[in-house]
Amino acid sequence: xxxxxxxxxxxxxxxxxxxxxxxxxxxxxxxxxxxxxxxxxxxxxxxxxxxxxxxxxxxxxxxxxxxxxxxxxxxxxxxxxxxxxxxxxxxxxxxxxxxxxxxxxxxxxxxxxxxxxxxxxxxxxxxxxxxxxxxxxxxxxxxxxxxxxxxxxxxxxxxxxxxxxxxxxxxxxxxxxxxxxxxxxxxxxxxxxxxxxxxxxxxxxxxxxxxxxxxxxxxxxxxxxxxxxxxxxxxxxxxxxxxxxxxxxxxxxxxxxxxxxxxxxxxxxxxxxxxxxxxxxxxxxxxxxxxxxxx
Amino acid sequence: xxxxxxxxxxxxxxxxxxxxxxxxxxxxxxxxxxxxxxxxxxxxxxxxxxxxxxxxxxxxxxxxxxxxxxxxxxxxxxxxxxxxxxxxxxxxxxxxxxxxxxxxxxxxxxxxxxxxxxxxxxxxxxxxxxxxxxxxxxxxxxxxxxxxxxxxxxxxxxxxxxxxxxxxxxxxxxxxxxxxxxxxxxxxxxxxxxxxxxxxxxxxxxxxxxxxxxxxxxxxxxxxxxxxxxxxxxxxxxxxxxxxxxxxxxxxxxxxxxxxxxxxxxxxxxxxxxxxxxxxxxxxxxxxxxxxxxxxxxxxxxxxxxxxxxxxxxxxxxxxxxxxxxxxxxxxxxxxxxxxxxxxxxxxxxxxxxxxxx
Numbered sequence: 246x247x248x249x250x251x252x253x254x255x256x257x258x259x260x261x262x263x264x265x266x267x268x269x270x271x272x273x274x275x276x277x278x279x280x281x282x283x284x285x286x287x288x289x290x291x292x293x294x295x296x297x298x299x300x301x302x303x304x305x306x307x308x309x310x311x312x313x314x315x316x317x318x319x320x321x322x323x324x325x326x327x328x329x330x331x332x333x334x335x336x337x338x339x340x341x342x343x344x345x346x347x348x349x350x351x352x353x354x355x356x357x358x359x360x361x362x363x364x365x366x367x368x369x370x371x372x373x374x375x376x377x378x379x380x381x382x383x384x385x386x387x388x389x390x391x392x393x394x395x396x397x398x399x400x401x402x403x404x405x406x407x408x409x410x411x412x413x414x415x416x417x418x419x420x421x422x423x424x425x426x427x428x429x430x431x432x433x434x435x436x437x438x439x440x441x442x443x444x445x446x447x448x449x450x451x452x453x454x455x456x457x458x459x460x461x462x463x464x465x466x467x468x469x470x471x472x473x474x475x476x477x478x479x480x481x482x483x484x485x486x487x488x489x490x491x492x493x494x495x496x497x498x499x500x501x502x503x504x505x506x507x508x509x510x511x512x513x514x515x516x517x518x519x520x521x522x523x524x525x526x527x528x529x530x531x532x533x534x535x536x537x538x539x540x
Numbered sequence: 541x542x543x544x545x546x547x548x549x550x551x552x553x554x555x556x557x558x559x560x561x562x563x564x565x566x567x568x569x570x571x572x573x574x575x576x577x578x579x580x581x582x583x584x585x586x587x588x589x590x591x592x593x594x595x596x597x598x599x600x601x602x603x604x605x606x607x608x609x610x611x612x613x614x615x616x617x618x619x620x621x622x623x624x625x626x627x628x629x630x631x632x633x634x635x636x637x638x639x640x641x642x643x644x645x646x647x648x649x650x651x652x653x654x655x656x657x658x659x660x661x662x663x664x665x666x667x668x669x670x671x672x673x674x675x676x677x678x679x680x681x682x683x684x685x686x687x688x689x690x691x692x693x694x695x696x697x698x699x700x701x702x703x704x705x706x707x708x709x710x711x712x713x714x715x716x717x718x719x720x721x722x723x724x725x726x727x728x729x730x731x732x733x734x735x736x737x738x739x740x741x742x743x744x745x746x747x748x749x750x751x752x753x754x755x756x757x758x759x760x761x762x763x764x765x766x767x768x769x770x771x772x773x774x775x776x777x778x779x780x781x782x783x784x785x786x787x788x789x790x791x792x793x794x795x796x797x798x799x800x801x802x803x804x805x806x807x808x809x810x811x812x813x814x815x816x817x818x819x820x821x822x823x824x825x826x827x828x829x830x831x832x833x834x835x836x837x838x839x840x841x842x843x844x845x846x847x848x849x850x851x852x853x854x855x856x857x858x859x860x861x862x863x864x865x866x867x868x869x870x871x872x873x874x875x876x877x878x879x880x881x882x883x884x885x886x887x888x889x890x891x892x893x894x895x896x897x898x
Contacts, residue, residue, distance in 0.1 A: 374581065377873045378866075378870070379832050379866065382831060385835070386592060386862075389594075390593060467713045475835065500727075504723050504727055511719055514716065515712045515713075
């Protein structure tokens with residue numbers, strides 16, 4: 246048990262170091278700030294702003310004004326309020342799917358690299374086959390079978406589809422770490438597999454895993470909103486994807502009045518993705534020693 | 541060490557008969573593995589698409605009822621128009637499907653007036669290959685070029701500008717770029733109305749070697765192609781940047797500089813060639829994303845490619861068409877992976893030497 250609880254100390258110090266490096270890079274610090282703001286607004290906002298659940302015929306498709314900063318949609322709902330309400334689903338799927346994808350990939354990748362032999366061959370063959378399947382079309386098929394109102398189930402689905410590429414990368418990371426002197430020393434000392442994985446290897450892969458988690462989250466957002474946009478799955482609750490999709494099916498690309506209804510969710514999703522990616526860029530400098538040393 | 545590191549080697553070692561036997565065995569193994577992969581994916585897809593809720597008949601009838609027909613009338617029409625027999629048990633359907641597949645018969649579409657699946661795919665595939673393929677090649681070489689420039693100009697204003705642009709482009713989903721482009725071009729700048737850009741050809745234009753035809757093709761492909769390029773160029777740039785930065789730190793580059801080789805030769809034959817190696821494998825792998833990427837973009841532009849065909853087939857539960865598209869894509873991916881491996885061995889002498897040494 247001690248071998249498993251102990252690494253949290255090193256993980257915390259690793260996190261502290263990572264935060265310092267984030268603060269040093271202005272772009273990723275802004276990214277972190279934007280993420281925090283979006284998260285707070287999406288979680289707290291729906292408790293403060295009244296819900297937009299009835300049509301308001303008097304104010305259909307208005308441009309930005311002081312009353313409606315981002316204009317109104319085809320039902321007269323305030324676009325900004327729709328954004329505030331639509332963030333929670335997206336954040337939840339992004340977080341859960343990102344976490345599950347990374348966990349699955351780390352598990353498969355490190356088991357494969359550690360055990361080697363027949364297990365490695367079989368798992369990597371599975372990865373190869375999995376990567377051959379066109380991911381998004383398969384997701385579209387599978388998504389018709391689950392209730393999309395169940396956000397957690399969607400996140401699990403995204404993770405089950407998306408783990409393979411990352412697992413291969415983790416495997417080569419572990420393989421290269423296995424060659425390092427300190428890992429070989431730990432093996433010679435017979436410190437046990439949990440100790441070697443959690444104490445020696447994981448801290449050294451931490452930033453890579455963190456970056457991968459962020460990219461898994463961005464890909465989850467992309468796929469989730471695309472799925473709704475395609476109209477192949479029934480709409481669940483209001484989120485940025487459904488707002489965008491409804492605006493599109495109402496012909497918003499043909500009338501300039503409706504452009505704001507499309508641009509609002511597009512802007513929100515893009516901002517969120519950009520924030521995640523710029524956060525990940527300082528992690529890249531932590532991760533790539535050549536980028537770090539030559540600064 | 542130096543003979544291995546110098547990238548340009550035209551000499552090939554003499555191949556011994558026993559070596560050739562292994563190579564031919566290797567090719568055979570490769571082929572069997574490819575067939576196994578294709579069979580596994582096809583089988584998986586066969587059962588997964590038939591597990592989707594709603595049968596093709598239900599959806600067809602539902603649509604007609606929504607259009608105002610009575611349910612009996614809709615059922616009668618479904619019976620006369622659709623060529624479906626789903627009464628047989630699934631394993632029997634599967635065996636029959638595999639038998640037909642072995643003879644190269646992909647079956648008949650349920651919906652599109654009983655057209656052959658192979659004909660439908662043959663009609664739609666060229667449009668997708670043309671639009672996505674061209675864009676992919678353009679963005680690949682543009683990305684390599686810009687990525688190298690960034691790596692050489694590290695920590696200048698140009699680096700910061702281009703890296704930020706690349707990261708931004710990489711972060712924004714392709715279909716959003718498409719929407720913003722349409723809004724800008726047809727609503728804000730009012731260059732062309734959005735309706736004129738829909739489809740892959742204007743009505744009344746006949747395929748042939750005429751200026752009208754090629755002009756129209758280019759006009760319709762311009763926006764989707766721009767979207768594909770913008771969506772993928774950022775990632776090529778960033779990958780090439782980090783790959784070039786790593787290569788610049790290699791000993792053989794330092795040695796080449798010390799030997800006083802001209803800068804242009806170092807950039808092309810030493811840095812460029814080695815830094816772009818990992819990108820070629822990724823290029824082959826990105827072929828797998830052609831279908832995934834085209835599904836949404838083709839829907840937005842109603843571009844008559846294979847992605848749009850798949851969306852329609854998905855919606856109407858047209859099993860044979862879905863199956864056919866997945867099969868074609870899987871074969872393309874397996875094939876391009878094999879090419880990537882061969883190409884990698886051909887481009888990187890270090891791997892070739894290692895492989896032949898074993």
